[in-house]
Amino acid sequence: MNSLTRFSGLLLAAALPLTALADLPEERIEPSINAELAEHTKVFNKQIYKVADNVYSAVGWSIANSVMIVAPDGLIIVDAGESVEESRKVFAEFRKVTDKPVKAIVYTHFHPDHINGVKGFVTEEQVKSGEVQIYAHDTLLENVVTQGALVGPILGMRSAYTFGAMLNAADRKDMNGGIGPIAVGGASSFIPPTITFKQQLDTTIAGLKVQFRWAPSEAPDEIVMYLPDNRVLISAEVDQGPTLPNIHTLRGTKFRDPVLWVNSLDLLRSFNAEYMVPLHGRPVTGQDKVEEVLRMTRDGIAYIHDQTVRWMNKGLTPDELVEKVKLPPHLAGYAPYLREYYGTVKHSVRQIYQGYLGWFQGDPVDLDPTPPVEKDKRLIGMMGGRDKVLLAAGDAYLKGDYQWAAELAGYAIRVDHEDKLARDIKARSFRKLGYAQMNINWRNWYLMSAMELEGSLGEEQSLALAQRLRGTFLSPDMLKNLxxxxxxxxxxxxxxxxxxxxxxxxxxxxxxxxxxxxxxxxxxxxxxxxxxxxxxxxxxxxxxxxxxxxxxxxxxxxxxxxxxxxxxxxxxxxxxxxxxxxxxxxxxxxxxxxx
CATH class of the missing domain: 3.30.1050.10 (SCP2 sterol-binding domain)
Incomplete structure (x- = not known):
């Protein structure tokens, strides 16, 4: 039975009493995945990559890599992964290479996938005794505790949607996290830094010369690490890995300034490194290739920023900008580094506008708008009532216009949260939109929202989920340091x-x-x-x-x-x-x- 036949009951309902519009005909929407996104998953197959003579990058265990540097007198671990369990697995792989003691941990920035697994590598006692030092930017601790304490509840829930925390196995099949494998979660740990710096730090760790530089970009406290002896650059998330960088994150964050990010990428280019080891994705080998990846990435970010500002200055608003600003083919096709697996041009453009001009777009009608529920009641009345609105939504769904179907159904949902038919239309539309997405953030938001509309993510589940995810941003170890x-x-x-x-x-x-x-x-x-x-x-x-x-x-x-x-x-x-x-x-x- 094709979708038109399945939906015929809805179309015929225009001639039936209004009460006949109770349910949609049965339809099974099979889970699927965008082919390019599925292929991208192979980038994160578990593997220890050896770089130069003494650097090893663990790709595929956590959404972020952990890197081991073998120094003359011990080991330097750069970034600690997302959980203690996964970091222990990575450390076991590193132990197949060397049994030297860990002498230092480096946190490249404060995000949970880079710090939460630290106790998989070292103990608190080792750090307190001075056996192990932890290096970070001098604002890392402030960022950790402020993020979790101030906006932890809403950030936890939004992160659950961003990473598809409640999606079932069928919806996660062949999936990845855009910049790494699917986040697996687990126990979060934290040990505060012992050595911090603001702008730069040139030092010797475990007998090895290292150069640290502050490089604000994806995070305000981002630091990179250069090993001058063998020209290896640990690029953190200044180069975000095999994807268009997430100039804005849908889970919510403070303004990520694209100009600072471009400047930091130019800083990385100035090292003329022979090897680059990002904290997401595979290492890059060869000075020419490292330069190409960094140059193309900075040009992609710069293009999005510069063209957004150009058209802002001609009066375009965000809804107009997203239709105007598009990467040219030589940038949009630069795979995998500028493909929209994690960031997108459209949601980056919106945050650039907001970052410079704020929410007000210039039409005073937005200064004191009609409250959403009242506005939707009036619109529904003007359109002939709830049933006609949902008939139009159903018709749009049949025609494959899923965005319009979801928008129309949303009017009815805001007026009556329990409107089963409206929720069903919007949920099905979101599933169709989600399964087609190449971008993991968009896909996960569509599918998690579909679950909410379907009732499988109710109040009790959402509260438990928010509390669990909040622990990722403010773990018991972090609370001790509050x-x-x-x-x-x-x-x-x-x-x-x-x-x-x-x-x-x-x-x-x-x-x-x-x-x-x-x-x-x-x-x-x-x-x-x-x-x-x-x-x-x-x-x-x-x-x-x-x-x-x-x-x-x-x-x-x-x-x-x-x-x-x-x-x-x-x-x-x-x-x-x-x-x-x-x-x-x-x-x-x-x-x-x-x-």
Whole structure:
């Protein structure tokens, strides 16, 4: 039975009573994968690549590579992978090459797939004793804790969609992560850096000369590493590997400045390296080939940026820009480095516009728009009612116009989240769109959103998923290293105005073991963090930072500590209860598509 026959019931429904539009005819949409995307998966087959005489890159175990450098007096491990389990497997492969002791770990930047597996290579005791040093940019720790503490809940959920965390085996078959194999997850660990720098560091590690350079690009704290003795460049994600770089990530991130990224790629070109070892994908050999890959990558990013700005200055808005800015054939066809497996031109263009001009596109109608649900109710009424809208959506679906079908169905869903027919049309449209995608981010978002629409990713599942993914960005090891001010700063964005609008109270926090004092002032719905406790503050909690760590991890609470004596309380318990009641720490299920 073809799709037209299957859908005939929907088409005929125009002549039936409105209540007849209850369900779509049965249809099985078989999982499939874009042929080029499936072929791209072979790039990440598990293999240890030997580079020059002493560098080994482990490709295919985690979404990011780990690199082993064999130095005269020991090993340098560059990037620690996404989980302890996978990093242990990589270390076992490295141990087939050498049994030298690990002397240093290098974090090229703060993203979880580059740091979370560190305890698969070394122990905390080895680092504390000085046996192992950990090198990083001097903002890495700040980036780690700020990311997880400030926007962890929403970032965790959006990351789940980006990486297709709940997709079934059929939807993951032959898939990859664009820049590596599919992320496998696992236990997250973290050990803070012991040696950091800002701009550059030329040093000797385990008897080997190394040169570190700050190269802001895919991450603000990105660093690269050059080995002058054999002209090997560890390029981190300045060269993001076998894909068009992700100038913007759909999971959400601060503005990635393409100009800084291009400048950093030019910095890498200046090394004239004979070998390049990216932290995603395979190594590159030969000075001419390294130069070609770096030059073409920088030209791809520069073209997208420069043409976006050119047309912005002619008044085009994001929806117009994405139709105007397209890579020319010599760049778009440069495989695999500028193929859209991970980044895309379209979502990069939108973030460049936003990065320079913000959300306002110049039409004042957007300054105070009709609320979405009210707007959709009016539009549906003008179009003849919900059933006519969904008939049009069904017709678009039959004709293969899946984007239009999804847009039309979205009107009905915003008015009634439980509209089964609308959700079904949109879910089926997303599956059709998703299976056709070459880009893993777009594919995963379509398919995860389809699951949400189908009801297989409900509130309970989404809450559990967000909490699990949040642990990737803020693991227990990271929580131990959360500075007091970062923990308390998180309270500022948790204030509940309904509870705090009539409250004016200040609560001091004293930590004798680390000799720090801070205070939070609730001032009628606004919270200010003070370093030190203001004079006249009558409410104060005194506790050790070690106890606060157990509060942060969820093992204890401030009230429990007050009862058991781990927290000394000065002032009225009733006032402290009022103060604590001003904050909203409840976790809520996050619906990203059904809104």
């Amino acid at each position: 500075p007091v001010n970062i923990f308390l700063q998180n309270w500022v964005t948790r204030v509940d105005p309904d509870q705090a609008n009539d409250v004016q109270l200040t609560l001091g926090f004293s930590f004798p073991d680390i000799k720090e004092e801070w205070a939070l002032e609730v001032r009628r719905g606004v919270v200010q963090l003070h370093q030190g406790i203001p004079a006249g503050t009558t409410l104060k909690l005194t506790l050790d930072k070690t106890y606060l760590d157990t509060v942060i991890s969820g093992e204890n609470s401030l009230l429990k500590g007050a009862v058991l004596g781990d927290v000394k309380v000065d002032g009225s318990l009733l006032d402290i209860k009022t103060f604590l009641g001003c904050f909203d720490f409840a976790e809520a299920p996050l619906a990203l598509t059904v809104r």
